[in-house]
Amino acid sequence: MLDKRFNEFKNSITPAEFNHVEFLQKKAESLRATDPELSDRILIRVNNLKSQVKKQAQPKQHPPVQKTKATAKPHSKLTKLKRSPFLACVVLPTLIFAAYQLLWATERFESQAKVIVQQPDSASTMDSGMALLTGLTGSSSGSDPELVKAYIYSNDMVEYLDNNIALREHYSQSNIDFFSRIHDDDSKEALNQYYQEHVDVILDDASGVITVAAQGFDSQYAQLLTNTIVERAEWFINSIGHQLANAQLTFMQGEHKRIEERFSSAQKDLLVFQQKYNLLDPTAEGTAKQTITNTIESQIATKQTEIKTLKAIMSDSSPQVQGLKNELSALNAQLEVERDKLSQTGLDEVPVSELLSRFTDYKIKMDLALQAYTSSQISLEKSRIEAYRQLKYLITVEKATLSEDSKYPDVIYNISLFLLLLSLAFGIGKIIISTIKELK
Structure with missing residues (x-):
């Protein structure tokens, strides 16, 4: 197991070396030829350390002026909030949410890949007499993209990703903000739900193209996650046809x-x-x-x-x-x-x-x-x-992208939606209170 080898490597070095970027990079390069999987896993640790250093290097923004005003005139602000429920119920929560989105929320990168399910046209590989004899037409099943989508969202896929590319460890890094990460004590069900929220599978019924979009907290891991999902999905779609065909072939051989x-x-x-x-x-x-x-x-x-x-x-x-x-x-x-x-x-x-x-x-x-x-x-x-004829392949239409800019969070959209929902809730509450007062 990759995790076992990584833990053995971690135990073989000192904590200072485990947190040293240059040392880990040299180790990853030395292991590239003998153990490429462990080398990639060490590079993920290097990227995490770089992200932590970058976050710590950024100056923290404090609103001293607001604190001064709050301490200077606390009574006036409380009075304004009491007199204006809209400020207290809508404007103030929106400002807090906007501060979270702008200052605290961790950026997420997205990598996309486009694939399509194809299978050989068996009728074209034989003469017309044999094609009529066997009754084969070479047509593919339209349910294959749905099967691929269902497997990508399955618990088996999450377990495979966690065992091979440390999915939980990436999504639970300490440098990710509290509300955006998954926690170490969260259950498998919580990890599955979190994974489904950060991976999108879009089917195009007209062309049959499957778009896989996976999110990560650094662009390289997002690309690795997308590539791993596509490779595992290809193994799955092939195994379905092989299992069915082999069972039928084994039975016919026995008969x-x-x-x-x-x-x-x-x-x-x-x-x-x-x-x-x-x-x-x-x-x-x-x-x-x-x-x-x-x-x-x-x-x-x-x-x-x-x-x-x-x-x-x-x-x-x-x-x-x-x-x-x-x-x-x-x-x-x-x-x-x-x-x-x-x-x-x-x-x-x-x-x-x-x-x-x-x-x-x-x-x-x-x-x-x-x-x-x-x-x-x-x-x-x-x-x-x-x-x-049951052999099927996931043909890559577009390779997994390596994004340079973060796509999430969409600050303007999130703040606007938050403000709209609060405003609607405030308006509905005002109508209910007014109706109750009229009925008294």
Whole structure:
């Protein structure tokens, strides 16, 4: 932690060295190469010391003349205040507030940065067929600027800024006037409220530009605060898309692996079945055997017709009739063999019909697994492209400015508004008192 390293550095030197500007500057320069974060933190301490020296060097303005008049004529002033409620209720508080604004209120500097949320146009990086297949259009979400604004004002952002650039320490410096600073014993909620009052996030709905304006009690810290807010907001907007895309991609990868295993198992079962019975396709082989059987039956019918024809002109004992009878017996025997092949096969004597049924079952399972695998592959590719599409960037339109003049407090505006509000309150009070008197 940066605060821990800074405290160790503080404890390693004497209090006089810790309050010595030149010594701290040399230490910061020597640490620039090895520990740039600690070097920047020491430079913040140097700027604070310079601001304190500058404040102490300015001559204090005292109103001795007013004190003299007040001591010389106290009764006359009290009498005037009693006689003129407007002076007591409006003019005097306004003068006190004006003195605070002009003489005591600590100056605040503002640094502005302009950024815009952009993301890759995924549809332009692939052909039209893949774009239609995945259903991607490349359009960005209009809620991204609102998410950035919400995160900048969040407690997580305040905690990050406090841990990395000492937000509370800067806003609670002793050289800041009592009413403008936050105090060491204030709660986290008070720090968050104070931070929100000193950081403005403005959204331009037309262009999508996000303007981040952060206030600090020196211009360098205001610039550092703005830059840190922009960098952390960029990390946040990227992490949202990555978390969503990675969760979806992880789920799809798990589903795809499960479907791939099922497809491999179906292929293996079919291959084992084919190797066991030495069959490539039982359907085709069954059809071939049935064709052979039909051919033999046709030949038997032909031989029977020839035998009947010869018997009409020859005796049964003639060589021609006996030859045909022998051929007919051979065909009948072969027919029985082929019919046995249709009803059973191999040494296991498994019927062809059962083989065909089992083969069909394995084939259907493999086809369904193949279809699921194809769909899963498409979904996985879509998820991968979606993960790329979810990448978003905060593109800097204008870098954080380093102001030379303080912007706050706006003395004329504050005094005028204070006077106007008091005058309105005084007028309303006068009307209420007058109404009460009339009703008595």
